[in-house]
Amino acid sequence: MHKIMHKGVLYALLAAVLFGASTPFAKVLVGQVAPITLAGVFYLGSGLGLLVCFIVRALAAGNVADRPAALTAADLPWLGGATVFGGIAGPVLLMIGLRETPASSASLLLNMEGVLTALLAWFVFKENFDRRIFAGMLLIVLAGVLLSWEQIPVLGVPWGALAIVGACLCWGIDNNLTRKVSASDALQIACIKGLVAGSVNIGIALALGFRLPELNTVLTAGIVGFCGYGLSLVMFVLALRHLGTARTGAYFSAAPFVGAVISLLMLGEVPGLVFWVAAALMFAGIWLHLTESHEHAHTHEPMSHTHSHAHDAHHQHEHDFGWDGKSTHAHPHSHSDLRHTHKHYPDIHHRHGH
DSSP, X not given: OHHHHHHHHHHHHHHHHHHHHHHHHHHHHHTTSOHHHHHHHHHHHHHHHHHHHHHHHHHHOOSGGGSOOOOOGGGHHHHHHHIIIIIIIHHHHHHHHHHHSOHHHHHXXXXXXXXXXHHHHHHTSOOOOOHHHHHHHHHHHHHHHHHHHHHHHHHSSOHHHHHHHHHHHHHHHHHHHHHTTTTSOHHHHHHHHHHHHHXXXXXXXXXXXXXXXXXXXXXXXXXXXXXXXXXXXXXXHHHHHHHOHHHHHHHHTTHHHHHHHHHHHHSOOOOOHHHHHHHHHXXXXXXXXXXXXXXXXXXXXXXXXXXXXXXXXXXXXXXXXXXXXXXXXXXEEEEOOEEEEEEOOSOTTOOOOO
């Protein structure tokens, strides 16, 4: 079990690094391309890049059981909602916000995604939380308020910060909806989302009279989208599978610090005292999440589902196909009643009440 948790943390941190690094590059591009067009190119680049990966993996795969569990018809409404909020509305709001906000501050404001993701997970989707991670979220919220307040004397109403927070809310909804399908193929989920969101955003941009940028800009934005939105989303979905929504959002809160550091180095921005105070508060909030531990006696109810897995304390079943006894594989399987005690997160096997 410890190994699985470690894998989930690694996935979440990789997602954070990839997404965080994309923000300063988006800041550079947003002055050259209309926000909705840029959002479309980002996601279409993500979808096309992942489609190539999907095809290569399919050609290389041998036994069907070696492939991740494909999406089913029941997954499509959840994925559709996640695509609308996270793939269409969220990126457009972010591009608008980046026009009015320094990249370093914008990067830290993106920590609000983790907060809003957690609040929705706790109070709407009823995921477990305790006082420690709640206190961490309060520190992150306070840091976000400081960053927004810093803009008021210059801009009046901080529309840039509000747009970025709006993007974070869209992604918070997206994350909770995506968790519903996180047992399925992460590459397939991210590929479909990228292709659909990118096509829709570019279609809207063209209908509004915006033109596509030059080929070099399109290629650059496509690469940024593939890494910062595509590969990052694949890692994020895998983390959701192992950690649950709120915890994944907490680890993902490291993303803005990656973006802030790159912004300071690449764009030559000089942050003020408020920035550093906000950074300290966010670091303290993330530390509370990273050091959280959850262990108690719990009962697993009988259930049947399909996902990639290896055999452990939660997977003890027979197979009707050849298997080497070690490798990860995917097939429909059932879980019987099980009661035990160990450290765990609200992953796909631990969504019990407390």
